[in-house]
Amino acid sequence: MMTNIQLAASGGTVGAAQSKCGMCGFKNLCLPQGLNESEMGRLDKIIGRRRRVERDENLCRMEQPFHSLYAVRFGHFKTSRVNHSGQQQITGFQMAGELLGMDAIGSGQHACGVVALEDSEVCEIPFSRLQELFAEVPTLLRHFHRIMSQEIMREQNAMLFLGNMRAEQRFATFLLNLSTRYAARGYSPHSFQLRMSREDIGDYLGLTIESISRLLSRFRASGWIAVDKRELTLLDHPSLEALATGMPAPAAGARPAIMMQAAMA
Amino acid sequence: MMTNIQLAASGGTVGAAQSKCGMCGFKNLCLPQGLNESEMGRLDKIIGRRRRVERDENLCRMEQPFHSLYAVRFGHFKTSRVNHSGQQQITGFQMAGELLGMDAIGSGQHACGVVALEDSEVCEIPFSRLQELFAEVPTLLRHFHRIMSQEIMREQNAMLFLGNMRAEQRFATFLLNLSTRYAARGYSPHSFQLRMSREDIGDYLGLTIESISRLLSRFRASGWIAVDKRELTLLDHPSLEALATGMPAPAAGARPAIMMQAAMA
DNA sequence: CGCTTACTTGAGAGACTTCAAGAGTTGTGG
DNA sequence: CCACAACTCTTGAAGTCTCTCAAGTAAGCG
Structure with a gap:
């Protein structure tokens, strides 16, 4: 590595x-x-x-x-x-x-x-x-x-998910944002390390550490991600994007939340 | 008027x-x-x-x-x-x-x-x-x-209350922020009109219109404010500040949340 | 090896939302 | 100027999501 x-x-x-x-x-x-x-x-x-x-x-x-x-x-x-x-x-x-x-x-x-x-x-x-x-x-x-x-836009995006997204939607948005930013730096958008603790993620997303842990478990159980400690792999980008945009189903044709991810930083 | x-x-x-x-x-x-x-x-x-x-x-x-x-x-x-x-x-x-x-x-x-x-x-x-x-x-x-x-600071303050304040705390913070800003403009910090609808307030604070309505009722019942339609009077500034800062009691000596209000805009 | 820290998982509680109905207010056209 | 419609707001009851509390597992470090 x-x-x-x-x-x-x-x-x-x-x-x-x-x-x-x-x-x-x-x-x-x-x-x-x-x-x-x-x-x-x-x-x-x-x-x-x-x-x-x-x-x-x-x-x-x-x-x-x-x-x-x-x-x-x-x-x-x-x-x-x-x-x-x-x-x-x-x-x-x-x-x-x-x-x-x-x-x-x-x-x-x-x-x-x-x-x-x-x-x-x-x-x-x-x-x-x-x-x-x-x-x-x-x-x-x-x-x-x-x-x-x-x-300013980045912080407004944070207001957006803190103000009116459910936990799953916030977390999916967070993961996709990291993915986008790593991609922009020439790293893999599918596989990366979470450099922050579960608690830090929670303190960012307005959730508790327990909720983050449960979300990781649930996302893994759904086959959307793989997690090993802080090593993360996004297995089902489209489903995560559907979740992040608030679409009910991970169906084809779901509009990706590009703008949001790009600026969320 | x-x-x-x-x-x-x-x-x-x-x-x-x-x-x-x-x-x-x-x-x-x-x-x-x-x-x-x-x-x-x-x-x-x-x-x-x-x-x-x-x-x-x-x-x-x-x-x-x-x-x-x-x-x-x-x-x-x-x-x-x-x-x-x-x-x-x-x-x-x-x-x-x-x-x-x-x-x-x-x-x-x-x-x-x-x-x-x-x-x-x-x-x-x-x-x-x-x-x-x-x-x-x-x-x-x-x-x-x-x-x-x-x-940027203003938006970060918004993140602060969206991310980890309870409804009462958010709402008290919101009212005190308006108060501070009117004061800075030479208007009364105790009595002013809410120019926005309950729904707008809710969409700002990450709460529903019903919650805002209930909060107004509760604050009025507690004697902290008086409301008549959109005309608002702050009757108990110290209690509201205690609430906003997260102090348990509206006791004397509670530190006012000046910085937050000033920048929340 | 034992201690600390980070994380996971379960069960119950609480806060806020959702759904629903009704009251009050405002605006408009006859 | 009144009647009706539209909109805003209030209040209640039930439901849901997330938190809190609690216990336990796993990993890291001396």
Whole structure:
């Protein structure tokens, strides 16, 4: 099996050059999307450092002052908020190429805590320097607005399933979303590892750990998935999509929920 | 009772000048926040027109191409998304000074439909011209980023109550949020009109219309609120806050949920 | 090997929904 | 200006989904 570090290097050579945007396998999913060579070079200059984050380590905590955005280089993260009663709501799971910390721009302090789900690495992007660069590289600014807007859509999609989907529908949507995102990164859309615990999934989908466990069992019993610990295989994509879209039967001709999955992140 | 038009003019004189940002009573809640006279003048120039939207009229529909953001001048709006099964999720209620359409920047088409809850007016802000202005007015750009970030926080707060609050808690949070926002606009935080139907509230909070109706009855029976049709009075702020924060008793010393209300929008 | 952590499964309870009926309000046309 | 229709809201009763509580299994780690 490939290690995380190998995954991060996919498409690029190993070495010092690897830490440049132009050499990164995920540049087309990330901030430098659409930039030319020279613009990418300027972006490289402001990226402070590649920072390692160990499994279960906090990249940042709620209410910490905001200085930088972070782009995931490899590994996985969860972002979560805790309310007054101590209940945790996970606001998302982030993987390579995705941007962290945009919730903090408005208030100057992080609204979410960010924790690594496995040994991971991020690119630290000092926001003040990024702002300076916006003035010089309009392409970058426009793409940044797209990313922030997509983040809004992503959260709205979460509202959609939290607000009016049943447990099965939420869970199917979640699995298909992961599948879509792995596909976009060149990995198998049918077989992947769940990097988060059952509890994390529950805290994301507004369900309990027991419900998640039962859903996994039921989906497996129905032949839709195979599960071995955190190793997951989607065996019946069409049925899962029918479930996610709220169609009663997994019949042929069911419209796939592309848009939702793409933006749910 | 004041009409909407009178409300919109609050703090300004009536006439042609009224349609300028500098004359608008909500400039400090809206896009021009923090701009000086001359910068505000440049913003004025790009604002296409003040557009009237009648009650129940669509300001824009889902999947329509995106050209402009809209700032609410007066009145109220709801934004909603409909999923494949035809269920509606209301993603928010907007009032004077709030910005609409940021979800559409990423994809170039509106992810939400926007409907006026009463006769209202918006300022249309062509996004391409706004982008041009960003290059000339850095203050505007920085504030725009703050607004988008706050929108992300707002949606995350919605995730928070949809994901792990009980019906009473959600509803109390909702009422306090309205209260806070009216207060910020100079209106009474204790007494206001619900501009949306019970069904709309339900579609926002992930509950049914019957549940909302029962909640209103129960809150009234508990002496926390008074309701007459859509006219609402908050009689016991501390108890509502205790409920919203998840405290068991409405005892003294309960920490108010300021941050949540402020950003929930 | 024993401890801790992560997960699974069952049974009962509770919260909210669904279904149903009725009351109140608003709007419209004669 | 009234009568009727349409819509919104309220309330009750039954049902269902998910949670809570509880126990047990499996895996990881010292």
